[in-house]
Amino acid sequence: MKSIAQRFRLRSVTSLVAMSLAAQLAWAVDPFTVRDIRVEGLQRVEPGTVFASLPVRVGETYNDDKGAAAIRALFGLGLFNDVRLEVQGDVLVVIVQERPTVASVEFAGNKEFNNDVLRGVLRDAGLASGRPYDRALADRAEQELKRQYINRSLYGAEVQTTVTPSERNQVRLTFNITEGLPARIKDIDIIGNQAFSDARLKDLFDLDTGGWLSWYTKSDQYSRAKLNADLEALRSFYLARGYLDFRIDSTQVAMAPDKESITITVNITEGDRFVVSGVTLDGNYLDKDDEFKSLVKIKPGEAYNADQVAETTKAFTEHFGNYGYAFAQVEAVPEVDRVNNRVAIKLRSEPSRRAYVRRINIQGNTRTRDEVIRREFRQYESSWYDAEKIRLSRDRVDRLGYFTELSVSTADVPGAPDQVDLNVEVKEKPTGSISLGAGYSSAEKLSFTFGLSQENVFGSGNKLDLQLNTGKFNRTVVVSATDPYFTANGVSRTVDVYYRTQKPYQDQGGNYTLITMGAGLKFGVPVTELDTVYLGINAERTRIKPGTNIPAAYLDYANRFGYTSSAFPFTLGWSRDSRDSALAPNSGRYQRLLGELGLFGDARYVKTNYQYQQYVPLSKHYTLAFNGEMGWGKGLGGRPFPVFKNFYSGGLGSVRGYEQSTLGPRDVTGAYIGGTRKFVLNTEFITPFPGAGNDRTLRLFGFVDAGALYGDGEKISADALRYSVGVGFSWISPLGPLRFAIAQPLRKRPGDRIQRFQFQIGTSF
Template sequence: MSSSRKKQFALRAVSAAMAALLAPLANAFTPFVIQDIQVNGIQRIDPGAVFGFLPVKVGESFDESKASESIQRLYSSGFFNDVKIDVENNVLVITVQERPTIASISFNGMREFNDKNITQALAQVGFSEGRVFDRSMLERAEFELKQQYLAKGKYGVEVTPIITPLPRNRVGISFDVFEGDLAKIKEINLVGNQQLKTSELLKQMQLTTSGMMTWYTGSNKYSREKLEGDIERLRSYYLDRGFLEIQIEPPQVSISPDRKDIFITLTIHEGDRYRLSDVKLAGDLLGLDAQIQPLVTVKAGETFSAEKTNQTVEAISSYLGGLGYAFANINPNPVLDRENKTADLTFYVDPGRRVYVRRIEIGGNVRTRDQVIRREMRQHEAAWYDAQDIATSRDRIDRLGYFTEVDVSTAAVPGTADQVDVHVEVKEKPTGMINLGVGYGSTDKLMLTGGISQDNIFGSGNSLSLQVNTSKSNRAAILAHTDPYWTKDGISKTTSLYYRRTTPYDNDYSDGDYEVTAIGAGLNFGIPISENDRIYMGASYEHNRLDRLDPRYTPLAYQEFVREFGKSTNAFIFNVGWDKDTRDSAIAPTRGGYTRLSGDFSTLDLRYYMLSAQQQYYLPLGTDYTLALNGLVDWGKSYGGRSFPVIKTVYAGGIGSVRGFEGASLGPRDTLTGDYLGGSRRVVGNVQLYLPFPGATRDRTLRWFIFGDVGRVDNTSGGCAKGRPNDPATDACGWKYAAGIGFSWQSPMGPLELSYGRALNTKPGDEKQAFQFQIGTGF
C-alpha cells in the first residue's frame, strides 16, 4: 500500500454479529503498520476508553481480521449506535456515533409507589440516570415497573414510556402510568384437603374474598407476597398437627377478562398424620442433661407439632445462649416410620464455643445520646454473652418510645473464636408533639384536649409536657417533667404542677351550680425492683377551694364540708405504690397481666387515707379470642376525728366501671339536691370476651366484645344517703349488675369504645343508660 494512494474500507452494522458478517465484504486491502489512530464523533466518552476497546495499538500491524474485531468490540461496549473505520496514509480513523445518556427519569400518574423506591428498583435492572440509553434496557425497565404493580394486585396497569431528546446527546425518560383498579379476590379454592376442613384452613390465610369489613382491612386485595406468606402459614398449620409430609403445589392464579377479579387455587397433598414414638436428646450436652431435659416440651405419644418442636429449639438455644454459647445449633430430626405412622424425634445439640462480648456499638442515633441507649442494656461489655439479657435490652430500648425501629444483632470478631460484638441500630422518630383533640363522651359530653410534649428533650431521655383538657365536669392543666434515670440505678423522678376545676356530677337538678378548684405540686420517685416491677413513692401539696356556693342548689354534703373545713383547705398527701406489667401490648393486649397497689395518706386540713388495688388478666383462647378480667377496689377512711372529705370521693357507673348505668351514678345521693356524691369505698369487677371483628380477624386494634360488669359504691363509715325524700333511690349503695356487647377500635384520635349495656337489677331511682361511648378510655 503506497503512501500516495488512498485506501479505504467501510464497515457498517447494526450489531456486533452483523459486523462480523460484513467484514469479509469490506474492500480488500494490504495489511499495514499503524502510524497513528484518530477518533472522531465522541462527545462524552474519553478517547482513551475507545483505545482500550481496540485490539491494536500504534506500531502494530492492521488487517481485515483486526478490523472486524475492532468493530465488534466497539459495538459490544454498548456506547455507540454506529461505528466506521477508515484508513488514510497508514492512519487509522475511527468515526463513532454515541448513544445518548439518560439525563432524567420521571413518572406521571404513579400514586401506589414512592418515586424513589421505583427508581431504585429500575436501577437494579441497569436503568438509571447517567447510564447509556438502550431500547432493550427501556423494555426491561417497563417490564420491571409493570411487575411492581402486578405484585400489588393491579393487573390493569398500563405503562407508556416517553422519550424526550435533550441537548448534548441526552434523553429524558418519562413513564406515563395508568394504575387502574386493584384486582380483588373473587374465589379461593383449596383442592386435596381431606383431613382438615376448608373453612378451618381459610381462617389461617391473610387473604380473603370480599366481605363486610374488607373495605377497611384490604384483605381481599391480591398480593403475591401475601399469598406466599399464606402458603407458609398453611404449611405451618399442617406441620403443627402432625402432617410431616405436607406438600402444597405452586398456586394457580387466574384473572377475569376485565382484570378486576382474581381466582386462586391451591392444591394440597396432606399425607398422613404422625405421632411421636420417642423423643431424645443427642450431641454435646455439656453435662447439662438434667437442666436441658425439662426444656423439651414435646413428649412421646403426642401428635407431632412443629410449633412445640420450635419452642423446644428456642428454649434450649436461649438456655445455652444465657451461658455464653452465642452460636448454639439445635437441629430437630424426625425419622418417619410410614408403616406405623410414627416418628422418632431427636434433638441434636451443638453448643459451639462459649463467647463473650467485646464491644457494644450504637448506631443510627443522630439526636439521642449514646448513654440514653446504653443504660437500657442488660448485656455488658467484656462479659459472657447472654441471649436473655440481649433480648431484654432490645425490649427496654424499644419501650423508650424514641425509635421507630430497634435492631440488635451480633457479629463474630474477625480473627477470634470466642468474641462477638453487639450492634444496636436504631431509627429515631420525632419525640416532640403538639396535640389538639376533640372528643365526646356520654358522661362528660364535649371534651377538648390540647398539649405540647417532648419525650426525649435534647436527646437526654427526659420528658417535659404540658397538657390541658376541658369537659362538662372537669378542667385540668398539668405541667410535668420526668427524669427516668435520676440515678444510675434507674430511679425515676417526676415533678409536676397541676390545676383542676371540677363541677361534681349531678342529675340535672342542680345544674352544676358549684365547683371545686384544686392547685398543687408533686414530687414522685419510681424505683425498679425487676424488669416488670416498679415501686412508686412521693408527696404532693394541694390547695382546694369551693366556689359558687348557692345554698339553694349546692348539695347539702358540700355545705356540711364547708362548715367543717371552710371554703379553702390545704393538704399534704404522701403516696406509695407498686405495679407490675406483663401484658404483651399496652394497646390491644392478648396475654399477660397488670397489677397495681397504691395508697394515699393526707395530712393538714384533710385527714384521710385511700388504699387502691387493681388486677387485670388477659387470657388467650385460641388464636382469635381473648378473655379479659379486671378487678378494682378503693377503700378510704378518715382519721383524727374528721369526716371523709366529699371532694375526695370515688365514683362508678358508665364506661370503665359498670356499663348500662349512667356515668358516676352509683352510690350515695345528696338529700337536698339528689346529686351523685360518690363514696369512700368502691368495688368493680369486669369480665370481657374479645372476638375478632368480621372481616378483620387479624387486626387486633378492631374488635368487638361481650361483657359482664358488677360494682358498688358506698362509705366505709356506714350509712347511705338515698337522695331527696320525695325522690329517693331504693338501693343506691347496693350491688349493680350489667351485661351487654361493645365495639373497640384504636382510632387515630385515640382508643374508641362503644357499648350497649343492659342493667340487670335496677331498682327505683337507678339511672340507666344503655348506649355509651368514649374516646380515650381503655378497659
C-alpha cells in the same frame, strides 16, 4: 413519539455496528508513538473520564489491540451512543457521541401511588433526572412500575413511556399509567383435606373472598406474600396436630381474562396422624440434664406437635446461650414408626465452645447518643455471652420508642474463636410530635386536646410533655419532664406541674367547680426488669368554687374546713406490664397499685387503688379478658375523707349501662358525690369483627360487668352491687381507641340512671 423511540433504538444498534467497524479500522493502523490525544464531541462528560478509560497514554505506542480495547472501555462506560478513533499523523483523535440525559421524569394517570414514591422506584432501577437515557433502562423501569401495581393487586395496570427530545441532547420522560381495578379473590379451593372441613381450614387464612368490610381490610385482594403466609399457617396447623407427613403438593393462582378476579386452588396431602411415643436427650448437656428436661414442651402420648418441637429446640439453644455457648447446635431427630403411627423424638445437642462478647457496636443512631442505647444493655462487653441478657437488652432498647427498626446480631472475631461482637443496628424515627384532636363522648360531650411531646430531647433520652385537654366537666393542663436515668442505675425522675378543673358529670345544671393546682416530684425505681416502684410527693391546692346546685356534701365540707384546702400527699406506686400490646392486647397481664398519703396540710387522708388485667388467648381469633379494680380511702387525724378525692363508678371503664359516675351514695340534694370504697369487675369475650378477618384494630366483644361504690362509714353489702351485660366493638381509629357499648342493666335500684348506649374515644377497657 413512537418514531423517536425507534430512532433511539436504532442508534443503539448502529452503535454496536460502529463499535465493530471502528475496531476493524483500529486494527488496520500501523503502530506509532502517540504525541497527543484529542477528544471531540463531549458536551457534559468530563474529558478526564475519557482519558482515564483509555489504555494508551501520550508517549506510548499505539497498536491494534489498544485501539480495540479503547473502544470497548468507552462503550462500557454507558455514556456514549457512538465511539470512533481516528489517527492524524501521530495524534490519536477520539470522537464520541454522548447519550442523551434525562431532563425530567413525570407521571400521568397514577392514583394508587404519589409521584415521589414512583420516582423513588425508578431511582432504585437506575433511572432519574440527570442520568443517561437508555431505552433498555426505560423498559426495565416500566416493568418495575408494573411490579409495584401488581403488589397492590392491580394486575391490569398498563404503563407506556413517552420520550420527548429536549435541547442540549436531553429527553423528557412521561410514564402514562392506566391503573385499572384491583383483582379480587373469587374463590379459594382446598383439595385433598379429609380430617378437617374446608371452612375450618379457610378460617386459618387471612385472604378470603371478601365481605361487607373488605373495603377496609382488603382481605380479598390477592398478595403472593399473604398467600405464602397463609400456606405456612396451614402447614403449621397440620404439623401441630400430628400430621407429620403433611405436604402442600401444588398451588394454582388462576387469573380471569379481565385480570380482575382470581381463583386460588391449594392441593394438599394430609398423610397419617402420629403420636409421640417418647422423648430422649442425646449429646452434651453440660451435666445439667434435669434443667434441660424441664424445658421440654413435647408431651409423650399426645399427637406430634411441630410447634412444641420448635419451642423445645429454641428453649434449649437459648438455655445454652445463658451459659455462654453462643454456637450451640440443637436438633430434633424424629424416629418414625409408620406401622404403628408413632414417633420418638431424640433431642441431639452439641454446645460447641463457650464465648464472651468482645465489643458492642452501635450503628445508625445519628441523633440518639450511644450512652442512651448502651445503658439499656444488660449484656456487657468483656463478659460471657448470655442469650437471655441479649434478648432483654434488645427489648429494653426497643421499648425506648426511638427507633423504627432494631436488630442485634453476632459476628465472629477473626483469629479469636471464643469471642463474638454484638452489632446493634437501629433506624431512628422522629421523636417529637405535636398533636391536635377532638373527641366526643356520651358523658363529656365535645372536648379538644393539644399535645406537645419530645421523647428524646437533644438525643439525651429525656422526655418533655405538654398536655392540654378541654371538656365540659374536666379540663387539664399538665407540663411534665422525665429523666429516665436520673441516676446511673436507672432511677427515673419526673417533675409535674398541673392545673385541673372538674365537677360531677350529673350536676343538675350547677356551675360549681373543683379547681386543683399543684406540682409533683416522682421517682421510678426499677426493682426487676418487669417491675417498677414509684415514689413521689405533690404539693396541691384544691378550691371548691361555689355555684348553683352545689351538692350538700361539698358545701358541708367547705363550711367545716374551708373552701380552699392544701395538701402535701406522698405517692407510692407499683406497676408490671407483660401485655403483648397496650392498644389491642391478646395475651399478657397488667397490674398497677397506686397510693396517696396526705399527712400535712388541710386535707389528711390515705387513698389506694389497685387494678388487674388479664388477657387469655383462646385461639388465633378469640380472647378472654378480665379487668378488676378496687379503691379505698379514709380520712386521717379525725378528719373525714376529702369529698373532692372520692371515687366514682358507672359508665364506660366501670359498670356499663349506667350513666357515667351515677352509682353509689347521693346526698340530700340528690347529687352523686362518689364514695370512699370502690369495686369493679369486667369480663369480655373478644372476637374479630364480622367481615374484618383477623384485623385486630377492629374487634367485637361481649361483656359482663359488676361493681359497687360505698360511702364513708357505709356498710359493705351485696345489695349495693350493680350488674350489666351487653355487646360492643372497639376500633383503633386515627383519633385513638374508640369503644361503643350497648348494655342491659340486670340489677336496678330506685334512683339509678340508665344509659344503654355509650361510647368514648380513648378509654382502655
